[in-house]
Amino acid sequence: MRDITKKREQRYSYGLALLRECIEKKRLWTNNEDEKKAVLRVENIDLSFGDLRALNNVSVDVRGHEILAIIGPNGAGKTSLLNVISGFYRAQRGDIYFNEEKITRFSSHKIAERGICRTFQNIALYSGLTVTDNIIAGRHPHINYNFLTGMIYFPWANREEAYQRAIAEDIIDFLELEHVRGSVVGMLAYGLRKRVELGRALALEPRILLLDEPMAGMNVDEKEDMARFIIDINEFLKIPIVLIEHDMGVVMDIADRIFVLDFGNPIAEGSPEEIKQNQKVISAYLGTG
């Protein structure tokens, strides 16, 4: 850990270096061989609400360094799948392994601490906090002092706070949120809030990032920005990304692999080219045209 309290170390922007250091320490794979291995395995998941079958025997895995897109019509169970992975819904059957550790029965905050971080379809920010505080709040599990230390505000708590703030500013810098960093989130525009949410997920030092429709309701410029951030995160921080998205253009451009769901059933999996040719996918979702 850099000692950002030293004069020499203090600067305006670290260009994600601080966050990168944190993440690199915990990366699951080191060489290109491991890159092909699955970090997250979802095996035979069944999920139903009463009589409604939301997920039916779904298996999917996410490899060390890829962008996996999950597509499918509305109500296909995409968000439910992410909810099951992050422990918000409990699957009736099936298991989830993360880094060969079974996390099916873990509580949500433990899963988040393991490094499975996500954003939400309907923005779920802490609307009463400022942008900076939202991102620092995302760092909660990685702040190294207890509440008593915080209350008394010992010097080391002060240093830790400054360090966390440096990381947060780092992320703000990366996501180009500088102009709104002091604003209360509830008053921001939709596109900006989506970006803050991505920043909060990044602050949690993800080892895998689940993005639930990060580009919904954005215009072309904003979509391009968001796609750039996603690719940057994937390339520069080397974090695997699971992406739910309806914009086929974006998905075909940035995804390494695509997984297609239809009414809770997995119908196809493969590279964008394969998916484009797949008859089942065309009839269920893409359509001819």
Add this chain to the structure above:
Amino acid sequence: MNINRPCGTFDRNYFQAKELYRTPLRKTLLALFIIAMYVIPFVVGEYGISILTPICAFTIGMLGLQIITGYAGQISIGHAAFMGIGMYTVAILQKYFGFSFWLALPFSGLVAMAVGIIFGIPALRMKGLYLAFATLAAHFVIVYVISNWRSVTNGTDGMYMSRPGVLFGIDFTDDRNYYFLALTVTAIMTYLATNLARTKLGRALVAVRDNDIAAELMGINVGTTKVLAFGIGCFFAGVSGAIGGAYYEYVNVEWFGLDDSIWYLGFLVVGGFGSIFGAIAGAVVWKVMDELSTLVTPLTEALLGGAAFYASAAFSLLFYSLIIITFLVFEPRGISHRWEMIKRSYRLHPFPY
């Protein structure tokens, strides 16, 4: 564009970025305010001190409620009962175990904290209104136990307790010196609450308040956070009870009925939700209104037909509740919000936004 910052102040490092009092002017004003609070008792005399000391006690309690309700968003309709636990803890420890006030003071907070955590455990499973009723139930249970466990608490007759004696040559049985003690404790507790609000746990509390599902999915243990909020808030309530009870050197279970819990919540909202300033403002308004109502009572008794006892009982109820209701209808975000708006318009002065 951060409009909560005075013009022309820039951060050179991350330590400055999170300072609460950034400009020399504000630091001076804070120092002056603290000095003024210590000088005031020499100016206002006996009557002033008799108002200021309870304000100190209520401020501590209000800070506790602010942590539970304002920051963590868990509505507590039993806060006065936890204050009562603090009072009775001091009284019981002094009577049966011969503790001095100094030793009993931390215990008052700790016992209230333990009870608060016990009644906060339902927060692990409940949310919103259901939890509010669990605290209401806590209120009834606590008051029931205190008023019926006669062998220990002396029932509804109340208990006597003593102020701290002489320490470092300061005689705390004197009202003015006791005020200094109360003020010092209040200052310490305010400092603790302020730091709590701006560090790790404080952010987690607000996260739980604003979006508990997202908080859980973003690595915050919501259950523990809620229970901790109850514990810390009740610790404050216990200390506030100890300070307030020792001032009157007497405690009675009548002092913390359901009414008082409701006034606590009401004046918290009058003061402002989710800010330390709001808690202090709420406590000050409460005590000032209390004094006003005792001043006006003779007048209203004449108006309401004779000096009947019921008229004054009704009057204080009507007076408080009307203040809270009118305040909420016209400024639901409380004094602190209004104060922020005044500051903002002052900073932006010639421009409206």
Add this chain to the structure above:
Amino acid sequence: MEEIIKSIVLGICSGGIYALIAVSYVVIYKSTRVFPFSQAAVLIIGAYIMWYCTIAWHIPIWLGFVITCAGGAILGMFVERAFMRPLVGQPILAPIVVTLSLMLFLRGVGILMGKGDVQGFGESFLPVGAWQFGFLHLPKIQIYAFLLCAVIIAALILFYQKTRTGLGMRVVHEDHVVAQNLGINVKRIFQYSWIISCIIASIAGMLLGNIQGVGLALDANGIVAIAAVLFGGLESFSGAIVAGLTIGILQMLTIAYIAPLLPGETTMMVPFVFLLLVLFIKPYGLFGLVRIERL
């Protein structure tokens, strides 16, 4: 055994009124999502209006009943229009604190109306006396009050099921914004809920006043009924009815079995301890709506 049966029968009788009060909470909570603590004090106001009509002004009972209902309706309308409507859309704490303060405000009004004393009705407006079934000694007042409560609740449920306004209220219960978009006047529905609820609470108040005497202690019944509402689940009429009866039985059993063992007002305390236990096992009450949370 006799004691238990007696407790249960009497408990059901007194539970009828709890069910009625609980329903008056549910009516408002269902449509406005604000919990009306003030209804506990509306009981006192209703009882005092009836007392003034019959005892002080010697108005016939049926007219007194109508006047009390009208008084309740006006009170409900005024409260909704003056205090609750400005708070629509404000942080949830504000309306809760307002209803809590209103409870104490109305209590203060009650003190002024009754000059601080407990007043009796002198002559009950329901038949007095008792029926004797073997070992069961059933006061007629209780039975008639129970029947009246049952009729009112049945009428209310019919209103919800059959009328257009009732349909509107059910829609508003589902979602305020959707209801507004469907062309339902949500504000008017809020007003109707407050009016209906206050009428019900005043009726419950006068029944209770008839049984227990008119005084400030009546709002204790309202607070016990809060336990009933929670126990049944905040949004369900059937829950409120079942829970009201259960709380009534529980209180009678408390009087029979627990009160001799413990000092003080156990009848107030036991329902709340019971409530804590129930909520711990079923956090949304017996019939409460468990919403599947979505992200």
